[in-house]
Amino acid sequence: MGLYGPPNGGKTTLANRICEDWLGETMGSVSRIAHETREIQIKEQIVVKSGNKELMFNLVDTPGIATKIDFEDFMKSGMKKEEAKKRAKEATKGVISSIKWLDEMDAVVVVLDSTKDPYSQVNITIVGNLAARNIPVLIAANKVDLKKSNIEGVKEAFPQYDVIGISAKYGNQLEDFYAALFKLLD
Numbered sequence: 001m002g003l004y005g006p007p008n009g010g011k012t013t014l015a016n017r018i019c020e021d022w023l024g025e026t027m028g029s030v031s032r033i034a035h036e037t038r039e040i041q042i043k044e045q046i047v048v049k050s051g052n053k054e055l056m057f058n059l060v061d062t063p064g065i066a067t068k069i070d071f072e073d074f075m076k077s078g079m080k081k082e083e084a085k086k087r088a089k090e091a092t093k094g095v096i097s098s099i100k101w102l103d104e105m106d107a108v109v110v111v112l113d114s115t116k117d118p119y120s121q122v123n124i125t126i127v128g129n130l131a132a133r134n135i136p137v138l139i140a141a142n143k144v145d146l147k148k149s150n151i152e153g154v155k156e157a158f159p160q161y162d163v164i165g166i167s168a169k170y171g172n173q174l175e176d177f178y179a180a181l182f183k184l185l186d
């Protein structure tokens, strides 16, 4: 099962929470600066339990997909030019590997920041690509702990999918998320 989405939606935060809940360890580093994840990360054979049911999957955290990567944006976050250029180059490679890895996915959770406009070019591209490949999709409308969060907006943008509002950071509605995951992977 893969976690896909634009940068900063909270993929790695969610991956860490799933790993903490079921393995007792974390998976990757989280940052408020975009493109923190620039290489595919895999945790194998995670076992999730719900009632008397059990689910096993490999969890793949992917680099955020973007249509534009500009090193100057990283400089605005306080990075030096060399470091910013290196991050931009790695981020571009990361986007390509995320897309390549779609071939390996049996199911995908699209992690979106529910405080942001769901109709972005990137979101539409990601969801369209998954639909074209017939990959089962669950949408996690993340960051419901924030005031600006708008789950209904995400539901309206993607009416054909199951949308679950969660806070990966604080653990809100994670039971609903796991229940939806059972439905997705069963």
Ligand SMILES: Nc1nc2c(ncn2[C@@H]2O[C@H](COP(=O)(O)OP(=O)(O)OP(=O)(O)O)[C@@H](O)[C@H]2O)c(=O)[nH]1
Binding pocket: 005, 006, 007, 008, 009, 010, 011, 012, 013, 014, 029, 030, 031, 032, 033, 034, 035, 036, 037, 038, 062, 063, 064, 065, 111, 142, 143, 144, 145, 146, 166, 167, 168, 169, 170
């Ligand atoms: N308030 C709030 N912040 C969150 C939540 N989930 C993630 N964040 C924050 O959002 C930022 C990005 O989180 P990441 O988990 O690194 O996001 P990502 O999707 O892995 O980003 P990339 O690796 O860049 O693609 C960090 O500052 C997180 O602390 C959430 O549920 N609520």
Ligand SMILES: [Mg+2]
Binding pocket: 011, 012, 013, 029, 030, 036, 037, 062, 063, 064
């Ligand atoms: Mg990440």
